[in-house]
Amino acid sequence: MQGGESTPAGIADTTRQFAYEVKADDGTRIWVTYIAYPPSPFGDRQRAKIRLNFHAGKILIGDYLIAHGTIDQSANIVSIAEQGDYIETYSDKPQ
Numbered sequence: 001m002q003g004g005e006s007t008p009a010g011i012a013d014t015t016r017q018f019a020y021e022v023k024a025d026d027g028t029r030i031w032v033t034y035i036a037y038p039p040s041p042f043g044d045r046q047r048a049k050i051r052l053n054f055h056a057g058k059i060l061i062g063d064y065l066i067a068h069g070t071i072d073q074s075a076n077i078v079s080i081a082e083q084g085d086y087i088e089t090y091s092d093k094p095q
Contacts, residue, residue, distance in 0.1 A: 050083075056089070067088075070082060
């Protein structure tokens with residue numbers, strides 16, 4: 001896994017964009033993206049739509065990641081942005 005925050009440097013109090021390239025169980029590589037919103041009425045509504053559950057408080061290289069979102073197969077990207085989308089991470093593959 002590689003990636004992390006892709007928000008341009010020097011920008012404060014704005015949305016934070018994250019992108020991670022992960023290797024699927026079948027060996028293919030795909031990007032998983034999500035946006036974190038700062039506290040505000042709009043940000044609170046957006047954050048309530050998705051669920052982020054990171055076992056270590058953030059995504060770590062080597063984590064096992066489960067994501068449910070909208071896939072763009074032509075770009076090989078899963079976007080976590082809509083109601084009910086989620087990312088979960090585990091230190092090891094869950095049984």
